[in-house]
Amino acid sequence: MCELLGMNANVPTDIRFSFAALARRGGGTGPHRDGWGIAFYEGRGARTFHDPQPSAHSEIARLLRDYPLKSEIVIAHVRRANRGKVALENTHPFTREIWGRAFTFAHNGQLKGVKKWPLGLYQPIGATDSEHAFCWLAGQLRERFASLPAPAVLDRALEALCLELARLGVFNVLLSEGRSLYAFCTKTLFYIVRKAPFGVATLVDEDLRIDFSQVTTPDDRVAVIASNPLTRDEVWSQLPLGRLSVFRGGVLV
Amino acid sequence: MCELLGMNANVPTDIRFSFAALARRGGGTGPHRDGWGIAFYEGRGARTFHDPQPSAHSEIARLLRDYPLKSEIVIAHVRRANRGKVALENTHPFTREIWGRAFTFAHNGQLKGVKKWPLGLYQPIGATDSEHAFCWLAGQLRERFASLPAPAVLDRALEALCLELARLGVFNVLLSEGRSLYAFCTKTLFYIVRKAPFGVATLVDEDLRIDFSQVTTPDDRVAVIASNPLTRDEVWSQLPLGRLSVFRGGVLV
Numbered sequence: 001m002c003e004l005l006g007m008n009a010n011v012p013t014d015i016r017f018s019f020a021a022l023a024r025r026g027g028g029t030g031p032h033r034d035g036w037g038i039a040f041y042e043g044r045g046a047r048t049f050h051d052p053q054p055s056a057h058s059e060i061a062r063l064l065r066d067y068p069l070k071s072e073i074v075i076a077h078v079r080r081a082n083r084g085k086v087a088l089e090n091t092h093p094f095t096r097e098i099w100g101r102a103f104t105f106a107h108n109g110q111l112k113g114v115k116k117w118p119l120g121l122y123q124p125i126g127a128t129d130s131e132h133a134f135c136w137l138a139g140q141l142r143e144r145f146a147s148l149p150a151p152a153v154l155d156r157a158l159e160a161l162c163l164e165l166a167r168l169g170v171f172n173v174l175l176s177e178g179r180s181l182y183a184f185c186t187k188t189l190f191y192i193v194r195k196a197p198f199g200v201a202t203l204v205d206e207d208l209r210i211d212f213s214q215v216t217t218p219d220d221r222v223a224v225i226a227s228n229p230l231t232r233d234e235v236w237s238q239l240p241l242g243r244l245s246v247f248r249g250g251v252l253v
Numbered sequence: 254m255c256e257l258l259g260m261n262a263n264v265p266t267d268i269r270f271s272f273a274a275l276a277r278r279g280g281g282t283g284p285h286r287d288g289w290g291i292a293f294y295e296g297r298g299a300r301t302f303h304d305p306q307p308s309a310h311s312e313i314a315r316l317l318r319d320y321p322l323k324s325e326i327v328i329a330h331v332r333r334a335n336r337g338k339v340a341l342e343n344t345h346p347f348t349r350e351i352w353g354r355a356f357t358f359a360h361n362g363q364l365k366g367v368k369k370w371p372l373g374l375y376q377p378i379g380a381t382d383s384e385h386a387f388c389w390l391a392g393q394l395r396e397r398f399a400s401l402p403a404p405a406v407l408d409r410a411l412e413a414l415c416l417e418l419a420r421l422g423v424f425n426v427l428l429s430e431g432r433s434l435y436a437f438c439t440k441t442l443f444y445i446v447r448k449a450p451f452g453v454a455t456l457v458d459e460d461l462r463i464d465f466s467q468v469t470t471p472d473d474r475v476a477v478i479a480s481n482p483l484t485r486d487e488v489w490s491q492l493p494l495g496r497l498s499v500f501r502g503g504v505l506v
Contacts, residue, residue: 042305044378045342050300063316089298089355096350100376102342121374123353125297 002092002108003032004189005076006174006225008181008247012070013222015040017203017210020065021230024205025078028056032078035091036061039104040071041178046102050091073181075174077106089126093174094134096122098141099148101177105134108227109170109187133171137161151180151248158182159244166242174225181247183225183239190236191225191245193252201231221250255345255361256285257442258329259427259478261434261500265323266475268293270456270463272329273318274483277458279308279331288344289314291329292357293322294431299355303344326434328427330359342379346427349375349391352401354430358387361480362423362440386424390414404433404501411435412497419495427478434500436478436492443489444478446503454484474503 005022007015025032036055039048047069055061055078077092084090093106107130115132120139124131140161149157158175162184165171172189175182183189196219198212216222225247229236239245246253258275260268272291279289289308292301300322308314308331330345337343346359360383368385373392377384393414394407402410411428415437418424425442428435436442449472451465469475478500482489492498499506 042341045303045340045344047303047341048301050298052295059320060316063312067312087298088295088300091298097376097378100378102378123350125350125353125355 002080003078003227004106004108004172004174004225005074006181006183007071007074007222008250009072009220009222010250011220012072013220014068014070014215015074016065016068017208018224018226018230019076020208021203021205022076022078022226023055023058023061023065029205032080034079034086036076036078037091037093037106038064038074038076039093039095040069041073041176042071044101044178046095046104046178048093048095048104050088052086052088052091073176073178075104075106075176075181082110084127087126090128090131092130094131096134096138098138098177099145101148103138103177104175105130106174107133108172111165111168111171114165114168133165137165148177155180155244155246159184162244163242172227179248181223181225183245183247184243185239185241185245189225189227189239190229191223191239191252192234192236193221193223193250195221195250201234204230204232223247223250223252255333256331256480257359257361257425257427257478258327259434259436260324260327260475261503262325262473262475263503264473265325266473267321267323267468268327269318269321270461271477271479271483273461274456274458275329275331275479276308276311276314276318279314281309282458285331285333287332287339289329289331290344290346290359291317291327292346292348293324294326294429295324297354297431299348299357299431301346301348301357303341305339305341305344326429326431328357328359328429328434330361335363337380340379343381343384345383347384347387349387351391351394351430352398354401356391356430357428358383358390359427360386361425364418364421364424367418367421386418390418401430408433408497408499412437415497416495425480432501434476434478436498436500437496438492438494438498442478442480442492443482444476444492444498444505445487445489446474446476446505448474448503454487457483457485476500476503476505
């Protein structure tokens with residue numbers, strides 16, 4: 001199993017506090033030592049960083065912990081390999097251009113038999129079940145719509161496709177096209193929405209504490225989604241199983 | 254105009270010495286202050302780093318100058334914007350998956366009217382002429398071949414497509430699918446192939462000197478392609494104009 005981290009905010013927001021916890025789990029406090037990756041949306045583009053090294057010992061992860069990249073949508077993943085060797089091309093999140101938008105996908109779980117599903121326009125570069133599933137989903141979207149649909153239409157289409165994939169096994173997923181952050185969950189994903197009045201939070205994984213009231217304005221809203229709660233003094237909720245959760249502007253819509 | 258840097262070697266090779274020169278030109282010794290990007294192939298995957306900040310002042314560029322990422326194929330670009338605002342999505346190199354391979358493209362020049370050329374499967378995410386040209390080229394390749402062709406077949410197809418694009422203006426390009434490094438040039442691109450006996454080289458742009466004999470083995474071959482010679486004590490050659498140069502295994506084939 002792998003660990004996922006997502007963030008969606010209504011203002012460009014610094015992810016370093018949460019990323020510190022996730023990065024520690026990649027070979028430090030957790031067993032997910034088979035690489036890690038992160039995507040930061042910025043305008044229509046997405047910056048991605050990938051490393052097949054354990055994140056707890058990765059130079060690039062250390063840079064990101066020190067460097068205040070701000071973004072409205074972030075998707076991160078630390079990997080414990082089950083299908084596909086430890087290699088850059090098997091490292092999530094995966095990215096494809098669909099209708100001129102950068103789509104990003106990270107998955108935790110196994111999908112039995114997904115590699116037998118025929119693909120269309122998109123082909124995997126690596127050897128994971130996850131990338132195959134993403135290519136299938138991307139191909140289905142292109143077949144259904146000639147251009148980027150309105151958010152509500154895309155929401156429904158993605159939910160239907162996620163339900164099909166979820167029949168094959170564990171399908172905890174974070175996905176974005178730069179407008180919304182989508183989460184689909186068949187096992188466990190937790191989330192929290194931070195908004196005013198902001199308080200203090202302490203990471204579960206290391207002795208790191210932050211007072212959000214010092215780094216926010218009263219209108220900020222920041223949703224964080226993670227495989228396990230990242231802080232010990234806040235209340236995290238479970239996302240509903242078997243349906244698509246949609247975050248836009250820092251709100252679960 | 255922008256500056257390009259490419260490397261192709263027969264063993265995973267450290268690009269830091271050459272990247273130091275290029276990065277300085279991005280807002281330091283050169284006027285190319287509108288962002289920069291680099292792609293490193295590793296197996297079938299490609300790591301990419303992009304930053305709309307000038308490379309001379311970029312934290313990520315500093316990391317890469319300190320961090321010995323080794324690769325057999327590298328493509329880098331520093332940008333001076335002419336079409337498309339300074340933004341992440343307009344920052345080269347651009348990447349698309351074609352036939353399950355990561356294709357990477359960086360361009361220097363302007364292509365008058367290219368945005369009127371109809372696109373097929375691939376659509377630009379940003380607003381540059383360059384990404385439009387790349388999407389056109391990628392769509393043409395997909396129409397011509399159902400799967401990745403043999404190297405010699407791909408070489409010929411790419412040359413024909415580059416010649417079509419070059420009719421629109423200045424088209425200095427580096428392109429790779431992870432197997433070969435392609436360079437097409439209508440104005441100026443220089444290259445050097447370093448092999449045994451290796452000597453000493455000094456950068457044009459800063460007081461940095463390297464003795465390649467200390468960091469290589471006798472069988473190593475490393476080709477470097479750049480918009481301008483990067484060192485002052487080696488002999489750089491111009492690439493032929495108006496045809497595709499193909500580098501494989503550190504050799505101009």
